[in-house]
Amino acid sequence: MAPAIANGGDSGLVFNIQRFSVHDGPGIRTTVFLKGCPLRCLWCSNPESQDSHPVLMVRDINCKGCRACLPACPRGAIAFGAAGRTIDRSNCDNCLQCVAACLYDSLQRCGSRLTVQAVVAEVLQDRLFYKNSGGGVTLSGGEPLMQSRFAAAVMAACKQEGLHTALETSGQAPWEEMERVLAWADVILFDIKQLDAALHQRTTGVGNATILSNLRRAATVRPVWLRVPLIAGFNDAADHIRSVALLGKEIGAQKISLLPYHEGGRSKQNSLGRPYDFQEGKAPDEERLKLLKGLIEETGLPASIGS
């Protein structure tokens, strides 16, 4: 049964297609990162994914000071001074004309509109690797369910090519959107960040009621792998991880992955011209990770660190 692909299904906003992903599901995979996210997690490692439109990313390290971008900006938001180039972000409307002018790849576009066909063509490039490693395609983001029609269309096309498909989601979406994509997913990589609703609200900008309700429903129709981004002092308490494990057990999750916090988001926030507000972010140490992994395994669920 082909899904109803109507408005918004033919193309979508993609900010990266990562071949040779080995941490987003089984085997060698291609992960397609879709733009747009309803959450604003403090520790976000892909902040460039958050907005539902293309954004300017600046890599000053590549800038040679040639000033080719200066006349390209219609709003005059770019300036050169003693300390090099500055961009007035409050005056930037992400028209990205400066990106085209830059010779040194120091101004980059994040997010392009791609057709389903283009995405699938790229994904199919590594078909042999999927076959030999038990891999496939993973849709991630951002939150891929924000473009659920496009996501479903990509998944469906991949499925029709016989590929293994995985959806990586925060779970924050109306159930209907999730259901639309689930129809084509072989496995769901479901993020669980915090079981305490208030704390969830405070650090991600949304509560977790929808997420938890979607999780329970999704688990009845598709295999689920739970993924917990682990931040020291925030969600790495033994009791919390044990509760996540018990929840996983209850819904019949196949495994739980612990993903230790990393600072990948810091430099990206910088290149987006935003402050990094999560100075206190830290990964649990090795010993603690082992302990938490053990706690999960005690419940009889397989656990892994990092993937």
Next chain:
Amino acid sequence: MESQTLSPEKLRKKVVSRGIRNIKRGTVDDDSKRGMFRPEIRLDLQRSRLMTESFKQTDGQPMVLRRARALANVLNKMGIFIREYERVVGYQTADPNGIYHPIDQNWKSPRRLANSEAGKSLLDAAGRKELDELCEYWKGKSMSDRHQAALPESLKPYWTYEGTFLWSQLSELGIPNYEKLFKVGLNGLIAEARQRIAEIGTTIPVDYVEQRNFLEAVIISLEAVIAFAGRYAALAQKTAAAETNAGRKRILEEIALTCGRVPAHPPQTFVEAIQFFYFIHLVRYLEYSTLGIGVRLDHLFGPYYENDLKAGRITREETLGILQLLWIKLNELGLVYSPTVSSVYGGVASLQAVTIGGTDENGKDVTNDLTYLTLEAAKSLKLIEPSIVLRIHEGTPEPVYAKAVEVIKTGIGYPSLFNDEALLPLYARWGVPADEARNYAVTGCVYIEIPGKNMMRRSCGYFVLPKCLWWALHQGVDPRTQAQHGARTPDPAGFRGWEDVLAAYAQQVTFFTTKIEQLERINLELYTEFCPRPFYSAVMDGCIETGKEARKWVYPSMVHHFLQVIGGTNVADAITAIRKVVFEDQRVTLPELIAIMDRNWEGREEIRQACLNAPKFGNDDDYADAIAAEVQARGEAAMEAVKDRYGYSHRGDGSAVSATYGLAQDTPATPDGRVDGEPFCDSTLAPAPGKDKKGPTAVLKSVSKISTVQTFNHLLNQKFLPRFLEEDLKPAFMGYLKTWKEMNIPHIQFNIVDRQTLIAAKAQPEKYSDLIVRVAGFSAYFVDLSAGLQDHIIARTEQNLT
């Protein structure tokens, strides 16, 4: 017999690395203040001394007999010793820290080295004096002197390295027919030679005298080798008599028995087979400086091991111990090269590889327990040599892959994987019969040979392909001197498209290959006359049978001469950039681009960026990959257009060693955006460093578009983080390897190390003296490489995980 008592860690400490350090980069000093060798290494003059002594006595005799008698003099008189832990014996020098130099080939470069800052620790004052005296005899008689004297004026500019190719005097390869040797022993060969002498004594062929001299030389050499083993037997017997430790005494008695039997007689046990092999290997190095091994270890020795095991003569653990002892022995081989050669051999000792896996002549998988033990021995010792070559084919068992990954994970850079399904069709094109092709082995790097076949396979040197492109863009004229050095190709101002650039490039490749062949032709004629190899000829098929020394004829269906080509990807990326920037985007004209390039891009950075940002090979982008496939195939065809003295084509070969770094020094800026002197891509299939933006699957996809059968035996180096081979990711890595195989890519090898470790090792070498990296077709101690080569290795793209 009890197992050897030294742990792998203790055994490793017995090894003194003979890896050479680069002290030159092309024509300039790289790091000449430090020694070319580790400080404990000494130049051992005994081979030179004994050879010279014999040559002085045999003046006037036929050369083949003189060479045999010189070898016999070395084997009869050289100092021998047995170290306190050894069970396999034989040394090429009188001192455990020694290396030798083949003075009969070239005396100038060792003397220059021994008197330089970089080589002064090799000899003391008395040694330097003796070396001077020995050199005196070889003036005008060494092969290098004879070659230079014979060269016509017109060829001299091509003999001298100027950046396009580094012609190499050494590097004649070959794999003895060990299977036959193990069946008949050297006594069997001597009997064959005697029989042939008797035969020609009645038939009197037209070359009777020549044949007879050769066959007598064979007998002299082989008898000398047997006597050499006998000297070890006697020494072991004597040492055993004085030994008080009962266990050690038994081992010494075993050595005495073994060396009394082999190599005269066929080996009966595993340890005898190993000792037999080692004597032959060692004498091959002593007769004539050479490289590599080429033994199919599991296939050749497996049956001896299994017989011993069945008979209860040996245990698995003990066998591992013997292999470890053999590994130590192989690390004791090494020789002095010239300082210029150090720019291509950074970190190399003897480029020895052992081959395991693959099929027998009938296509049946040869895996046995020794396959696993070989990998285990390598893993336990972690030494730079021997490198292990694992032949992969359709029937390679799953556990072999798993064991191989376990060893690759240690970071020692091997086993490197060779893909039978990609390579066998290439050998078929070379004219090798299928059954013989299935028996191929790798001697070192990606040098491929058929055991026992007299191929006289020789590397003529290092061929810098980007420099050929550079000549094509300058009509063969050196802009600095205005001399017409390359071919007079058409004026680039008239080029209508990238195809014209490619055509001019191919012409230059043929032009320089012709020059190489002319140099080589004179060289081989001289070697045939002045440097026959009676011992080597005896252990190859067909020489005794026909009474012909190995250089007088060749195995009729193989490549004999090859050129170690470097920078093929740079040429491809350069031509792609010309297509994009000049002919499509029309940013500049071709003459303008050449002018900008010749000023090393000065003031025109935007054009360099445009060239850098043009599509690059290695990203699964057909625009760049299709041109790369064409450039590789046309380049090979251009080399093949030139025939050697036996009537066979010259060919490319992927064994680039560290030339991609060393010889890039003398190629000015190229249109791929490369600046003057910048290193080339690190192997014949490698994308430009940092230009493979789409990860390792895209690299393999691009590489698979280069046809092996239309080109040659390539080399592909990939670098991964250690984490990628951890347990939970192993299935993904295995999937990657299987896809590599399915894509018919001929070769792959891995550096498994993270950047931080390399950076730390560069800063604090004393803490990382054991850190091994894969450079090209060989592994080396990272700390032995020059700072520039270290940076080059650090810069290779680390295939990251997401």
